[in-house]
Amino acid sequence: MTEDRIDLKRRRIFAVGCFGTGAATAGFLAATFRFLVPNVLYEPSRRFDIGSPAEFPYGSVTFLPDRRLYVFNSADGFYAVSSECPHLGCNVRHAASGFECPCHGSRFDENGGVVQGPAPRPLAWYAVSLSPRQQLIVDLDQTVGPEFRLRV
Amino acid sequence: MSQTLGQRTASWLNAVGRSVWRIGWPVTDKDRAAVMISSIFLHIHPARVSRHVLRPSATLALGLISGILFVVLSVTGLALMLYYVPYPPEAYRSMKDLQFVVTFGVVLRNMHRWSAHAMVVVVFLHMCRVFWTGSYKAPREFNWVVGVMLLLLTLALSFTGYLLPWDQLAYWAITVGTNIAAYAPLVGDRLKFLMLGGHVIGPMTLLRFYVLHCVMLPLLMLILVSLHVWRVRKDGLSGAEVHRAPAEPAEEAAGLFPASTKTHGLMALSRRPRASVEARDPNDEVFAWPHLLFRELLVALAVVVVLHVVSLVFMAPLEEMADPTRTPNPAKAPWYFLGLQELVHYSALVGGVVVPTLIVAALVSLPYFDRRRAGIGRWFAPERRIANTIFTVLVIISVGLTIIGTLFRGPNWAWVWPWN
Numbered sequence: 193m194t195e196d197r198i199d200l201k202r203r204r205i206f207a208v209g210c211f212g213t214g215a216a217t218a219g220f221l222a223a224t225f226r227f228l229v230p231n232v233l234y235e236p237s238r239r240f241d242i243g244s245p246a247e248f249p250y251g252s253v254t255f256l257p258d259r260r261l262y263v264f265n266s267a268d269g270f271y272a273v274s275s276e277c278p279h280l281g282c283n284v285r286h287a288a289s290g291f292e293c294p295c296h297g298s299r300f301d302e303n304g305g306v307v308q309g310p311a312p313r314p315l316a317w318y319a320v321s322l323s324p325r326q327q328l329i330v331d332l333d334q335t336v337g338p339e340f341r342l343r344v
Numbered sequence: 345m346s347q348t349l350g351q352r353t354a355s356w357l358n359a360v361g362r363s364v365w366r367i368g369w370p371v372t373d374k375d376r377a378a379v380m381i382s383s384i385f386l387h388i389h390p391a392r393v394s395r396h397v398l399r400p401s402a403t404l405a406l407g408l409i410s411g412i413l414f415v416v417l418s419v420t421g422l423a424l425m426l427y428y429v430p431y432p433p434e435a436y437r438s439m440k441d442l443q444f445v446v447t448f449g450v451v452l453r454n455m456h457r458w459s460a461h462a463m464v465v466v467v468f469l470h471m472c473r474v475f476w477t478g479s480y481k482a483p484r485e486f487n488w489v490v491g492v493m494l495l496l497l498t499l500a501l502s503f504t505g506y507l508l509p510w511d512q513l514a515y516w517a518i519t520v521g522t523n524i525a526a527y528a529p530l531v532g533d534r535l536k537f538l539m540l541g542g543h544v545i546g547p548m549t550l551l552r553f554y555v556l557h558c559v560m561l562p563l564l565m566l567i568l569v570s571l572h573v574w575r576v577r578k579d580g581l582s583g584a585e586v587h588r589a590p591a592e593p594a595e596e597a598a599g600l601f602p603a604s605t606k607t608h609g610l611m612a613l614s615r616r617p618r619a620s621v622e623a624r625d626p627n628d629e630v631f632a633w634p635h636l637l638f639r640e641l642l643v644a645l646a647v648v649v650v651l652h653v654v655s656l657v658f659m660a661p662l663e664e665m666a667d668p669t670r671t672p673n674p675a676k677a678p679w680y681f682l683g684l685q686e687l688v689h690y691s692a693l694v695g696g697v698v699v700p701t702l703i704v705a706a707l708v709s710l711p712y713f714d715r716r717r718a719g720i721g722r723w724f725a726p727e728r729r730i731a732n733t734i735f736t737v738l739v740i741i742s743v744g745l746t747i748i749g750t751l752f753r754g755p756n757w758a759w760v761w762p763w764n
Contacts (some may be wrong), residue, residue, distance in 0.1 A: 213502075228538055229537075229538065230541055230542065233542045233543070233548070234542075234546070234547065234548065235542050235543065235544055235546050235548075236544075238543070257669030257670070258668075258669055260668070261667070279523070279688075279692060280517070280519070280520045280523040280524065280675075280685075280688065280692075281519045281520065281523040282516070282520075282671040283520075283669070283670070283671040288647050292756070293521070293671070293756075294671055294672075294673035294674065294675070294755060294756060295674055295675045295756075296674075296688070296689045296756075296757040297689075297756045297757050297758065306551055308690055310688065310690060310691060312692050312693070318411055322400065328607065332543075
């Protein structure tokens with residue numbers, strides 16, 4: 193009788209120990225995985241100032257290579273189109289009829305819609321806004337549709 | 345006291361030597377066996393080995409060459425680490441230093457680069473050899489799976505190393521490569537974020553690739569290579585069993601062909617291996633010392649000589665410093681991914697996700713579906729005509745796509761003739 197009790201207790205301790213070690217290991221792995229995701233990014237801000245509207249003449253297309261961005265000042269207002277090809281991330285070039293990607297020959301129309309090639313989706317459009325100091329602000333985390341225009 | 349001082353010194357030195365090597369220079373057969381068994385480094389070999397697998401045509405020594413290349417890469421890589429700074433733009437400047445300032449830096453870098461390319465090729469050829477000789481069949485199924493993982497690790501090591509020079513070639517190859525990875529369904533974007541340590545390739549990416557390249561992946565590689573080689577050792581060198589005269593069970597029982605002389609076998613702790621390390625035809629075997637060891641040293645010598653010649657003649661590429669604002673035209677992934685990039689050019693999902701997943705799944709599950717025993721251990725056995733034909737066609741397609749992507753694709757990924 194005593195032997196049985198001891199045995200049961202030992203088995204229980206063993207089970208709890210195994211479970212505990214397993215749970216701790218799983219927790220540790222989860223923590224390690226989370227550890228790999230950075231909380232602070234030391235990269236250029238995703239929301240930035242590109243200058244005052246006056247720096248973009250009416251009817252012009254300006255390429256900002258550092259921001260990988262085309263800024264248009266059209267008849268209806270300002271808008272910003274990404275130069276990053278949605279296929280494999282090369283910089284697209286603005287051409288007469290739209291955009292062309294040098295890497296795999298994707299072609300896009302004036303609005304960034306795919307005309308030809310392997311690109312799976314249109315070029316991204318980003319929200320443009322005006323700061324209180326009358327500067328144009330682009331937010332890369334806020335995508336918009338091709339009907340977007342900013343009236344100044 | 346009749347010994348001279350010289351004799352006593354010699355005997356003392358001999359004792360010191362014996363304390364290190366235990367067995368001296370082997371003269372007798374018993375010593376030739378003992379020298380292999382008593383050394384942790386030589387114990388990777390069996391004491392005796394079938395003379396059939398020693399012929400160069402049996403394995404073409406491709407696995408051995410992969411191992412030698414891994415050693416060369418580890419040694420040259422460790423040396424390069426002493427000068428390399430994994431932070432842009434110093435990373436690029438340290439490459440320039442290695443190229444122009446550090447004595448022999450350029451040779452070491454060239455050797456590291458060319459060995460890495462060679463390793464991708466040799467590991468791939470090794471896989472082809474194993475398939476074409478049907479050597480992935482039982483009991484080696486799992487070792488084939490380990491081999492597939494080693495192939496993937498080789499590619500991962502090469503890919504992570506590709507970014508480190510921080511030149512245009514590196515930057516845009518990794519841009520294309522990580523964007524291919526981003527096509528994975530559901531997790532693609534998160535995977536890319538995790539790989540880059542951010543949204544764009546930057547200092548964080550370089551540090552991640554550096555740590556993966558220099559520590560994590562080589563460690564993983566070392567563990568898996570140990571497993572791979574251990575199992576080769578346990579299952580016997582492939583191809584040996586084909587030439588073995590079938591041992592009659594009666595004879596075996598009578599002790600003519602002793603089933604096992606190993607302690608664990610005698611103690612009935614382990615079953616006899618199916619592709620037996622024991623129960624072989626003794627007349628077909630030679631001692632690994634010197635026959636196998638000599639051939640291995642010869643192959644190692646040849647590999648090292650070839651690598652030196654190549655590294656002295658051909659320069660590893662180093663372009664201008666990475667410039668995220670300027671995409672070279674065309675922007676190409678590392679050459680071993682250009683077959684995929686060629687497919688990605690038609691469809692990103694098919695080329696970037698579906699095809700690679702199918703290939704890996706097919707390779708891993710292959711030995712568990714193809715279980716026929718006919719034609720094992722022989723090159724292009726007629727019994728395996730269908731399997732060999734399918735595999736060969738796939739090899740030709742992937743090599744063909746890689747060649748097209750590498751040589752026949754120019755600006756805008758348009759078709760060009762390489763001789764123009």
